[in-house]
Amino acid sequence: MNGKFITFEGPEGSGKSTHIKLLKAYLEERGIEVVLTREPGGTPLGEEIRKILQHDHSEPPVPSAEVLLFLASRAQHVERLIRPALQQGKWVLCDRFADSTFAYQGYGRGFDMASLRAVNAFAVSGLQPDLTVLLDVTPQTSRERLAVRQASTATTPDRIEREAAAFHERVRNGFLALAKEEPDRIVVINTEREPAAVAAAVRAAVESLTLKSPTHPPPGGGCSGSRQ
Amino acid sequence: MNGKFITFEGPEGSGKSTHIKLLKAYLEERGIEVVLTREPGGTPLGEEIRKILQHDHSEPPVPSAEVLLFLASRAQHVERLIRPALQQGKWVLCDRFADSTFAYQGYGRGFDMASLRAVNAFAVSGLQPDLTVLLDVTPQTSRERLAVRQASTATTPDRIEREAAAFHERVRNGFLALAKEEPDRIVVINTEREPAAVAAAVRAAVESLTLKSPTHPPPGGGCSGSRQ
Numbered sequence: 001m002n003g004k005f006i007t008f009e010g011p012e013g014s015g016k017s018t019h020i021k022l023l024k025a026y027l028e029e030r031g032i033e034v035v036l037t038r039e040p041g042g043t044p045l046g047e048e049i050r051k052i053l054q055h056d057h058s059e060p061p062v063p064s065a066e067v068l069l070f071l072a073s074r075a076q077h078v079e080r081l082i083r084p085a086l087q088q089g090k091w092v093l094c095d096r097f098a099d100s101t102f103a104y105q106g107y108g109r110g111f112d113m114a115s116l117r118a119v120n121a122f123a124v125s126g127l128q129p130d131l132t133v134l135l136d137v138t139p140q141t142s143r144e145r146l147a148v149r150q151a152s153t154a155t156t157p158d159r160i161e162r163e164a165a166a167f168h169e170r171v172r173n174g175f176l177a178l179a180k181e182e183p184d185r186i187v188v189i190n191t192e193r194e195p196a197a198v199a200a201a202v203r204a205a206v207e208s209l210t211l212k213s214p215t216h217p218p219p220g221g222g223c224s225g226s227r228q
Numbered sequence: 229m230n231g232k233f234i235t236f237e238g239p240e241g242s243g244k245s246t247h248i249k250l251l252k253a254y255l256e257e258r259g260i261e262v263v264l265t266r267e268p269g270g271t272p273l274g275e276e277i278r279k280i281l282q283h284d285h286s287e288p289p290v291p292s293a294e295v296l297l298f299l300a301s302r303a304q305h306v307e308r309l310i311r312p313a314l315q316q317g318k319w320v321l322c323d324r325f326a327d328s329t330f331a332y333q334g335y336g337r338g339f340d341m342a343s344l345r346a347v348n349a350f351a352v353s354g355l356q357p358d359l360t361v362l363l364d365v366t367p368q369t370s371r372e373r374l375a376v377r378q379a380s381t382a383t384t385p386d387r388i389e390r391e392a393a394a395f396h397e398r399v400r401n402g403f404l405a406l407a408k409e410e411p412d413r414i415v416v417i418n419t420e421r422e423p424a425a426v427a428a429a430v431r432a433a434v435e436s437l438t439l440k441s442p443t444h445p446p447p448g449g450g451c452s453g454s455r456q
Contacts, residue, residue, distance in 0.1 A: 044287040048280065052273070059272040064303035064351060072289070072296035079290040118346045123292060 003086035007097040010135035013142035015191050022199045035085045038095035043080050046073040067105050071123040107174025131209045132186040139168045231314035235325040238363035239400050241373035243419050250427045263313045266323035271308050274301040295333050299351040335402025359437045360414040367396045
C-alpha cells in the first residue's frame with residue numbers, strides 16, 4: 001500500500017470541506033493523485049445510508065442502529081474505495097472517519113467506548129489513517145458559522161445539526177480527548193483564525209507526515225526509513 | 229418483562245413462515261396476544277434495509293457491510309418493536325434473529341464468530357430468545373421446495389437464495405452446531421415429514437417452554453417457580 005490515508009475530523013462548522021479541498025489542490029499541484037471522499041457516503045450504498053442518517057425519516061434510527069448504519073457505510077467505503085485507491089498509490093482524503101464515531105456516538109451519545117471500538121474494528125478490518133487533521137472550533141463559533149451558511153444557502157439544519165448545545169460541547173471535548181490519546185496520528189489545528197493560516201497549518205502537518213514516512217523511497221536510497 | 233420471545237430459524241425452504249403462522253393461530257386460540265415479525269425488517273427502517281439486502285442493487289454490500297446492515301435492522305427491531313411488545317406481556321414470534329447471523333455470516337461466509345458475537349451483542353443489548361425453533365431441512369429438499377415455490381408464485385430467487393450449494397450446506401451445519409451449543413434454548417425439528425407432524429413438534433416445544441418458566445404465576449400460587 002503506497003498511498004497515504006488522511007482523515008479530516010472536527011465539529012460542524014470547523015471548515016473541513018473547505019480545507020480538504022485546499023489540501024487536495026495543493027497535493028495535486030505536486031503531482032500526487034488524490035481521491036477526495038466523505039463519510040457517511042463515498043459509495044453508492046453509502047450515499048443511500050447517508051440519506052437515512054442525515055435527513056428526517058418516517059422513523060429515525062435508534063442510537064444503536066445509527067451507529068451500525070454509519071459502520072455499514074464505512075465497511076463499504078473501506079473495501080470498495082479507500083483500500084483500492086491506496087493500493088494504487090493514490091492519496092485518500094476523507095471528510096470524517098472513525099474518530100467521528102467515537103466523538104459523536106461515544107462522547108456525544110454515551111455509548112461505551114470499548115464496544116464502539118470493537119464494532120468499528122469489524123468495519124475497518126485493520127485500516128487506520130496515516131494522519132488525522134482535527135479542525136477544532138468552539139461550539140459558539142460553530143453555531144455562528146452554521147447560521148451564516150444556512151442563511152446564505154437557504155438550507156435547513158439536518159437532524160444532527162439540531163442537537164442540543166451540550167451535545168456539541170461533549171463532541172468537541174471528545175475529539176480533543178482522542179487527540180490526546182493519539183498525538184502521533186491526530187494533529188489539532190485551531191480554526192478560529194484566518195483561513196490562510198489554517199490552510200498553512202494543514203499543509204505543515206501533511207509535510208511532516210511525508211518526512212516521517214515517505215510514500216516513495218528517497219531517490220537512490222532504497223526502502224530504509226519507510227514503514228509502508 | 230412478561231411476554232415470551234420465540235424465534236424461528238432454519239435454511240430457506242424449511243417452512244418457517246408456514247409454521248410461525250400456525251403457532252400464532254394456536255397461541256391466539258389460547259388467549260395469548262401475539263406479535264409476528266421477521267428479520268431483516270419488522271420496522272419501517274428495517275424494511276428499507278431489507279430492500280437493500282435482498283434485492284439486486286446498483287452496488288451489492290461487501291460482506292462486512294452486509295453484516296452491519298442486518299444488525300442495524302436488528303437494533304431498530306429490538307428497541308422499537310420486540311422489547312416494547314414483551315414489556316406489554318405479548319408473545320413475539322420472530323422469523324429469523326441472531327442465529328441467522330451466526331449461521332449465514334459466520335458458518336456460511338466465514339466471519340470470525342467472536343467478532344460476530346461482539347457486534348450482535350451491541351445490536352441486541354442483552355435480549356435473548358426464550359426459545360428458538362430450528363426447522364431443519366437438507367439442502368436437497370430445500371432446493372426442491374424453493375423451485376416449487378418459485379414456479380407457483382412466478383418469483384425469481386433473491387441474492388442469498390442464489391448462493392452456491394456448498395454455502396447452503398455450511399449454513400445448515402452451522403445451525404445444527406449452534407443448537408448443540410445451546411440445547412436448552414434451541415430445539416431442532418426435522419421438517420422432512422408431514423406438516424401436521426412438524427406443527428405438533430413446534431407446539432410441544434412451546435408447551436415445554438411454558439412449563440419451564442410460566443409467563444403468569446400459577447393460580448393462587450404466588451411467584452414460586454417463576455423466574456420472570
